[in-house]
Amino acid sequence: MSAFAGIENASIGGGGSRNFEPGTFRVRLDGLKIVDSKRRPGTRYAVIECSVRSFEPGVLPHLDESEAATPVHPETFRPGDVVAWKVNMTLDSALDNLKGFGLAVMQAVAIENGTDPAGIVESQITPPVMDTLFAPNGSPAIGLEVVATAFVIFTRANNPFTKVTWSPVEAS
Amino acid sequence: MDLVKLLEQRSARSAPVEQSDRVGRRGYHNPTTSSTQADHLLASAKRRQSDTERAVAVPVALDGCLDDALAEVEGLHRPGATMRLRPIQSLALAVLKTCRGLLGSIGVGHGKTLIAILGAKVVGAKRPVVMVPPSLRETFFVEFEKFSTSFDLPQVELLAYSMLSRPEGTDLLRRMAPDYIFADEAHSLRHPGSARTRRLLRYLEENPSTVFAAASGTLTSRSLRDYAHLSRHALGEGSPLPLLESHLDSWCNAIDVDGRPSPTDWKTVEPLVDAFGDGHLCFMTGAARVEAVREAFLARLESAPGVVITEDESAPCSLVIHALRTPRPPDDILEAIAVVRSGESPNHEEVYEDEVAVWRAARQVSAGFFYRWEWPDGIVDHQWLEARSRWSRWVRRELETGSLEGYDSPALVARRTRQEMEGDPHLARRSSRHAALCEWERVSDRPVPPTVAVWLSPYLVEEVVALVERLREPVLVWYESKALGERLAQATGWRLCGPGNPPKDVETCVVSISAHHHGLNLQGWRLSVVVEPPSSGQRWEQMIGRTHRAGQLADEVHVFTFVGPEPFASAFASAREQAAYQAETTGGRMKLVFAPVIQD
Numbered sequence: 001m002s003a004f005a006g007i008e009n010a011s012i013g014g015g016g017s018r019n020f021e022p023g024t025f026r027v028r029l030d031g032l033k034i035v036d037s038k039r040r041p042g043t044r045y046a047v048i049e050c051s052v053r054s055f056e057p058g059v060l061p062h063l064d065e066s067e068a069a070t071p072v073h074p075e076t077f078r079p080g081d082v083v084a085w086k087v088n089m090t091l092d093s094a095l096d097n098l099k100g101f102g103l104a105v106m107q108a109v110a111i112e113n114g115t116d117p118a119g120i121v122e123s124q125i126t127p128p129v130m131d132t133l134f135a136p137n138g139s140p141a142i143g144l145e146v147v148a149t150a151f152v153i154f155t156r157a158n159n160p161f162t163k164v165t166w167s168p169v170e171a172s
Numbered sequence: 173m174d175l176v177k178l179l180e181q182r183s184a185r186s187a188p189v190e191q192s193d194r195v196g197r198r199g200y201h202n203p204t205t206s207s208t209q210a211d212h213l214l215a216s217a218k219r220r221q222s223d224t225e226r227a228v229a230v231p232v233a234l235d236g237c238l239d240d241a242l243a244e245v246e247g248l249h250r251p252g253a254t255m256r257l258r259p260i261q262s263l264a265l266a267v268l269k270t271c272r273g274l275l276g277s278i279g280v281g282h283g284k285t286l287i288a289i290l291g292a293k294v295v296g297a298k299r300p301v302v303m304v305p306p307s308l309r310e311t312f313f314v315e316f317e318k319f320s321t322s323f324d325l326p327q328v329e330l331l332a333y334s335m336l337s338r339p340e341g342t343d344l345l346r347r348m349a350p351d352y353i354f355a356d357e358a359h360s361l362r363h364p365g366s367a368r369t370r371r372l373l374r375y376l377e378e379n380p381s382t383v384f385a386a387a388s389g390t391l392t393s394r395s396l397r398d399y400a401h402l403s404r405h406a407l408g409e410g411s412p413l414p415l416l417e418s419h420l421d422s423w424c425n426a427i428d429v430d431g432r433p434s435p436t437d438w439k440t441v442e443p444l445v446d447a448f449g450d451g452h453l454c455f456m457t458g459a460a461r462v463e464a465v466r467e468a469f470l471a472r473l474e475s476a477p478g479v480v481i482t483e484d485e486s487a488p489c490s491l492v493i494h495a496l497r498t499p500r501p502p503d504d505i506l507e508a509i510a511v512v513r514s515g516e517s518p519n520h521e522e523v524y525e526d527e528v529a530v531w532r533a534a535r536q537v538s539a540g541f542f543y544r545w546e547w548p549d550g551i552v553d554h555q556w557l558e559a560r561s562r563w564s565r566w567v568r569r570e571l572e573t574g575s576l577e578g579y580d581s582p583a584l585v586a587r588r589t590r591q592e593m594e595g596d597p598h599l600a601r602r603s604s605r606h607a608a609l610c611e612w613e614r615v616s617d618r619p620v621p622p623t624v625a626v627w628l629s630p631y632l633v634e635e636v637v638a639l640v641e642r643l644r645e646p647v648l649v650w651y652e653s654k655a656l657g658e659r660l661a662q663a664t665g666w667r668l669c670g671p672g673n674p675p676k677d678v679e680t681c682v683v684s685i686s687a688h689h690h691g692l693n694l695q696g697w698r699l700s701v702v703v704e705p706p707s708s709g710q711r712w713e714q715m716i717g718r719t720h721r722a723g724q725l726a727d728e729v730h731v732f733t734f735v736g737p738e739p740f741a742s743a744f745a746s747a748r749e750q751a752a753y754q755a756e757t758t759g760g761r762m763k764l765v766f767a768p769v770i771q772d
Contacts, residue, residue, distance in 0.1 A: 031223055033418040036434045047418045084417065136422070136440040137222040 019083045020150035020164050022058030022072050027051065027083065029105070029144050032134045034089070044089040046098055046134065050148070052081045058151055063158055085148070085164055097164075099125050104166035105133060105141050111170050112144070145169050223419040224440055228447045230410050232475040241266035241294075248290055248323055255322035261287050264480045268385060269294040271478035273406040275399070276358075276387030277758040280717030281486035284387050285315045286323070288354035293326045295383045297352030301345075303372075304356045306332040307674075308691035333360045336368040339583040345375040346577075351382055355402070357690055358386035359710055362398040365572060367581040369401070374577060376405040387480075389717060390710035391758055393750045394429040396420065403479075412476035426465045429753045433461075441465050448472045466756045474759055481759040486722045487729070491767040493716075494732045495744060498772075499635045501538060501737045508537045508628055509739070518542050518628065521552075531739070538737035539656050539704055540632050543623040556615045563612035566605045625655035632734065633659055636703055639732060640664075640680055647680045648697050650689075650715060652704040657682050660703075685715060694718040698726040702733040707743035709750030709764060716763045731767075 027050035037043040055077035059069035077083065085101075087094050102125040107117035133141045147167045152160050221229065245265040249256055257265070260278060264287045268274045272295060278284050292300030304312055309332055319325060329348060335341050345353075353372070355361055361369045376384055386402040396413060400420050403411040414420040422440035425433040438453055438461065445453050449468030456464055474481055501509070508518040512533045515524050521544060524530045536542050547553065567582045579588055589609045593599050599606040633656070640647050649666065651657035660682045661668035667681040674688055675681050678696035685704075689711055697719050706712055720729040735741040751764035 031416040031418050033422075033440070034436055035418055035421055036436070038432070049416045049418055082416075136436055137225055137443055138220060139222065140220050142220045142222060 020085060020148060020162055021076055022060055022151050022162065023077070023149075024056045024058065025050075025077065025083065025148040025150065026053040026055075026145060026169065027148055028053055029141050029146065030082070032139050032141055033136060034134055042090075046087040046089055046094070048085045048087075048101065050083055050085070052077045052079055052083060053145060054079065060160075061152055061154075063154055063160075083148075098130065101166045102130050102133060104146050104168055105144060108144050108146050108168035109140070111168055117168055117170070222440075222443075223414045223416040224423070225443050226409070227412050227414055227419075228443045228472065230412050230472075230476050233477040233479075237477070238263070238266040238270055241269045245269065245290070245294060248293070250322055250324060253322035255319070257286070257290075258283055260480070260482055261290075264387070265290055265294050267478060267480050268383070271407065271410070272383045273408070273410075273478050274385035274387065274480060275391075275403045275406045275411075275478060276385070276480045277391045277482065277754075277760050278387045278389060278480060279482040279484075279486055279760055280389035280714060280763075281721030281723075282389070282482050283722075284356050284389075285312060286319050287387065288356050288385070289316065289319065289325050289328055290323060291354050291383075291385055292328050292352050293324075295352055297326070297350075297383065299348065299350045300326060300328045300352040300354070301331050301348060301350035302328050302354045302356060303331045303333060303336070303360075305360055305691060306334040307671075307687060308357065311691050311693070333368050336371050337366070337581070339581050339587075341367070341371060342578050342580060342584065345371060346378075349379075351379075353382060353384050355384070355386045356388075358388040358402055359390050359393075359398065361386065361402060362392070364397075364401050365575075367571075370575050370580050371577075373401060373405065380408075389760075390713045390754065392754050393708055393710045394753065396424050396427060396757070407476070407478040410476065410478055412472050412479065423469070426462065427469055427757060429749060431462070441468075444468050444472060448475075463756075469757055470759055473757070483759055483761065487720045487724055488722065489720070489724050489727050489729055491716065491720045491729045491731070491763055493764070493767045493769045494730065494772050495735045495769050496639075496732060496772050497736050499631055499734075499736055502629050502631055505537060505540065505629050505631070505737070508542070509534055509737070512537055512542075517544060519544060519626065521545075534739040535704060535743070536653055536655075537628065538632075538739045539653060540629045541625045541627045541653075541655055541659075543625055543655070545621045546624045547621050553615075553618065553621070556618055559608075559611040559615050562608045566608045570605070625653075625659075627659070630659075630663075632656075632703065633663055635734070636660060636701060637664055639701060643699055645699050646678050646697055648675065648694065648700045648719065649680065649682045650685050650700060650702045650704075651682055652685050652706065654684075656703060657684060685711065689715040689718070692718050693721070693723065695721060695724040698724065698729045700729075700731045702731060705733045705735065705740050705744040705747065707746040709747045709754060709762070712747045712764050713751065713754075713762055716767075720763060735771075 029048065029050055031047070031049040033047050035045050035047055037045060055074070057072035057074045057076060059071050061069045087097050099122060103120065103122060106120045106125065106129065110117045110120050133139055147169055148164050149167070150162050150164045153163050155161050242262055245262050246257060260282050264274060264276055264278065268291045274291070276284070278287075288302045302312070309330060312330055316325065329350070331348070336344060355372070361372060363369055364373065376382055384406045386399065386406050392398040397420065400413040403413045404415050414423055419440060422433070422437040425431045425437040426441045442453055445464055445468045447468070448471040449464050451464060453461055453464065473479055511518050511520070512530060515530060516522065517524070517533065518537060524533060533542055545552070567585050570585045571580065571582070578584060586609060589606055593606050593610070600610045601607065636649060640649065649660060651660065654670070657668055657670065660666065667675070667679065669675045669681050669683045669688060671684060671687040674692055675683055675694060685706060700716070700719060702715070706715070716731055733744060735744050748764050751762040754760070755762040755765045
């Protein structure tokens, strides 16, 4: 069964990030893979590895809104740095997050192809599309440039959480 | 719109990547410096090669491509000099000159020191640095003197790995600003998470024009991860190993000793087997698949420009290993091992924290003793133990997830945590990490309780003494546990060669494995007794290489070890498995693999 079974019914919403920090990244997609966790048997991750082309730093907000947000240092990421986005496929939000990513990638492909990116809609992001994008070798998404926007939100338990959204380059 | 069709169109349209004849230098990580380069990078970004396909597509080094460089390096000796470069030294230097990077699986005793020094000359380095384990500093200076009579050697800065590990070493490389770094005994850098490796990798990331060479006789013990990061920085885009974590993960799962490959992993390594192996993975199962991938990987590694592998043996003599099944441990030792395996110390005073502690204790009991804390008045300080354990866990976590310059060693983590609390004292209550440090600092000045060895049986000590007497020649008696080394020295009067005290005169002596297993020239001896067999194939290779190396005048070198106790037998088996892994994946003749093992 496809690792993306059920993605038709997902909606673009939540996000997860481990290596991104607040800011806007123009990245090149270097690797898209589904990997099995060694530490947690049965858990699969979708891993997207990218190299940074440019980075505009964002801010780290504080829970106490009266305190000014701390700017992220502009040198935190430099061109050539590698960042990874890892999505735990067992989480409910995983397909939502990946659908957003898939949509951005497909819109980027459309732009590259000279077609209108508005023609690509959520409902077209199906398991076969995602399986093709995440093929271990020969993924047509490798080499594409997309925009990742990372920002901090606070969870219900008031823990900071870095969320990542994706868009095609022209839409930035 | 059919999106799958759209993707197929992109695949069909994208041009295949062109490979230059010469290996690219870290192009994937090179900040764009000109619009031409940027255009080129953008153009190449349109490719759809995966990282595995890139590693497979690295060009094969062709015969004759090093001829000019070889001719040049072979003229490096002084006129009339008696010493000449060995063929492997010439090859490694020619590779360094041509590729401006080197990954060397160069066997013990093949002369890496001279390669390291002359490498600085052939690449035209202005600020060369050679990195060595601290125990080899003295040997390096002796060899430098020796070589200087035959070669015009450049001045190089010698840097012990331990210097890089200290808190003040955090910006050491930045201050030295080397343009050439040769990492000798590069297995010392196999853990990317250690302070020294992080600091080196950070410097190389920030200074991509630095020529980096990594060489060791034991580049790996269990995993491609032992040297994938070194290959990446030595050879850049020309690395024959994956650069991306996700692809490296698949290769490791398919190739490593402990690999557990999933269908995705097999799919990922398919291009490797297609290009460098025989047959197709889909027609194979089980061990045949692993073997096929390992063979393909070795062919890929050997053929990559910038990689030098020794296939011959430096020692001019044969090697025999004796695995002694006697003595069997007496019953009281077997009972104590059973108690340890249940997670408790033999006297039931201590509960071991993890599997590593159990494993270590089982080995000590196999040698006839165990260590215990000697708490003053017998009162166990649980507060001290818990605070130490909790803070250590935080340090490990911080170093794994947030390491940066100035924040990459336990001391620096403590320093910054302390500073943060000075700025905001509430952190001591709000943050678990800061609270852990506070708790630890409250008790850290209490004296560390001494450990004492409790002897259960002298059976192994007595057997070693009897064996050495039977051998009637000077023997290197290798030990791992300090208590065992001291006991042997006390019982016999043999010289104890602990840290900082290497064997000198050719006589029977008791030698610390951890202090002296690498770097020393001990060809004066031909017999070794390894009392506590290490479980690391690397350590065995290095240790045997002290006596079984170039310059050994005896016809045969013998190594005796004890495999009677089960923990020792499994350690020896594990070491042989690791040696076989290294031989299969990086080539070369591993002593534990080619030497006959006689079960006595």
